[in-house]
Amino acid sequence: MSFSRPIKYQRRDHPNGDICCVPQCAISGKFNSVVSFHRFPRDEPTRERWRRNVRRNDLVIKNNTxxxxxxxxSRAVSQGGRRRLERGAVPELFAWNDYSLPAARPTVCETTHRPEGEPTGEIEMDVGLLLRCHDYHANPEASSLYTAREKIEAQRQEIQALRKRLHEVTLKQSFGLERFLASDDDIRFYTRFASYRHLQAFWRHIEPATSRMVRVGSRSSSTLSTTAAPDPAGQQSRCLPQIDELFLFLVYLSLGLTEKDLGDRFNIVQCAVGGIIKAWVHLLYTLLGVGIWMSPDAIRATMPRVFGKYSDTQVLIDCTELRCQMPSSVLVQSKMSSQYKSHTTLKGMMGVSPNGAVTFVSSLYSGSVSDKELFRQSGIVPLLDKDMAVMVDKGFGIDTLVPFKVYRLPFQSKTSQLSQDHVPVTRDIVRLKMHVEKTTKSVKGNKLFDTIIPLTIAGSINQLFAVACLLTNYQKKPLDKAWCEAP
Structure with a gap:
């Protein structure tokens, strides 16, 4: 609102508490002069026009507003008798529309001649003085209730936006399961589980046993526990939440990252990473390896129809080799050297049931050991049932080790082709052995085993290999009958 000249008012003998509700208007009932105060009309359309023109969102219309x-x-104000507004009059002069104020009517003091020098009782004040006399401007920070609330609301929204942005930035900088839970593609990449829902189901399965986990490492890394009992103090001083520790271990298997890299990603010290990996590999090796061997009755109950005439198969056997770092000892090199891989390797054997579940994992042996010798030393022979058969690759000459039937790919002579009778047998066995081949491929999909294994983890490589094999039972579904019946 624009004021081009000082305004003269006479103090009232009996001031009242009337205050103009328009934002940035300082007029009150402490002065009379030309100013009068008017209530909001009862007519609802006119009342709404008043409210809209006043432009004060927090305005609550009361009897004294x-x-x-x-x-x-000027034409909207009656000049005779009691000052009333004309019917339908609406306020139109405000600061927001830069309207000029009407000329002030001369007061009695202005029209009465007084001798020069006689006090008139008038107060000449400019706008600044008038604003300072208004109750709204007793506190400079609260010059307008509407403006103050508007600023507070704007600041509140800005704070909420900043908090949301800070949470997003913090989440992007942190490397934990919470960051990737919305993306199943990321979950498959980092953990090899099909989705976040599958990973959560696996976590609920093993969570009760995590309280008995034996911590490995120093106290400074908060990963030491001398007993298998729960340690509340250790829980509070843990470097990472337990589910993030599991996520770290799965990332270690899936991507084969170094401990230093994992420490940088999870923002913890390198020695703590080593303690977490050792603790979780021992826990999962103990939990997942219990009761995985299936009885003959369970095998028959879950036998896929695709096995047909091979329905007495109890387990499918396959060997796999993992390339490892070449040791400095020449003697050890000769023992670990593999003719098949032309490299130093570790060799292990895996048993898969006809429905696709891993039911046996052997220890790792030097790469020079034969398949037959590995089968004999693995300890699987006492577990086999004499009324059932095993299905193996053509390199397993185990007929003298087991007294029951062995399904094996026919050998091909160097000078002759397979006979016509061997063709359907070869085709059927190759088709069925895809079960164990897919499982082996899934295990080798973990980058830790797909690259050269360093000798620094030789002490725990057996447990790591067994856990990777057993995790495939949870990362993928066993082969069901509907799938196996498909052509």
Whole structure:
């Protein structure tokens, strides 16, 4: 609102508490002069026009809510007797529309001649003095209730936006399961589980046993526990939440990252990473390896129809080799050297049931050991049932080791082709052995075993290999009958 000249008012002998409700208007009932105060009309359409023109969102209209006459045009104010507004009058003069104020009517003091020098009782004040006399401007920070609340609301929204942005930035900088839970593609990449829902189901399965986990490492890394009992103090001083520790271990298997890299990603010290990996590999090796061997009755109950005439198969056997770092000892090199891989390797054997579940994992042996010798030393022979058969690759000459039937790919002579009778047998066995081949491929999909294994983890490589094999039972579904019946 624009004020081009000082305004003269006479103090009232009996001031009242009337205050103009228009934002940035300082008129009150402490002065009379030309100013009068008017209630909001009862007519609802006119009342709504008043409210809209006042532009004060927090305005609550009460019986004592007033608008001063300075916001009405001159023709809207009656000049005779009690000052009333014309019917349908609406305030139109405000600061937001830069309207000029009507000329002030001369007061009695102005029209009465007084001798020069006689006090008139008038107060000449400019806008600044008038604003300072208004109750709204007793506190400079609260010059307008509407403006103050508007600023507070804007600041509140800005704070909420900043908090949301800070949470997003913090989440992007942190490397934990919470960061990737919305993306099943990321979960498959980092953990090899099909989705976050599958990973959560696996976590609920093993979570009760995590309280008995034996911590490995120093106290400074918060990963030491001398007993298998729960340690509340250790829980509070843990470097990472337990589910993030599991996530770290799965990332270690899936991507084969170094401990230093994992420490940088999870923002923990390198020695703590080593303690977490050792603790979780021992826990999962103990939990997942219990009761995995299936009885003959369970095998028959879950036998896929695709096995047909081979329905007495109890387990499918296959060997796999993992390339490892070449040791410095020449003697050890000769023992670990593999003719098949032309490299130093570790060799292990895996048993898969006809429905696709891993039921046996052997220890790792030097790469020079034969398949037959590995089968004999693995300890699987006492587990086999004499009324059932095993299915093996053509390199397993185990007929003298087991007294029961062995399904094996026919050998091909160097000078002759396979006979016509061997063709359907070869085709059927190759088709069925895809079960164990897919499982082996899934295990080798973990980058830790797909690259050259360093000798620094030789002490725990057996447990790591067994856990990777057993995790495939949870990362993928066993082969069901519907799948096996498909052509």
């Amino acid at each position: 007033r608008v001063c006459s300075r916001h009405f045009v």
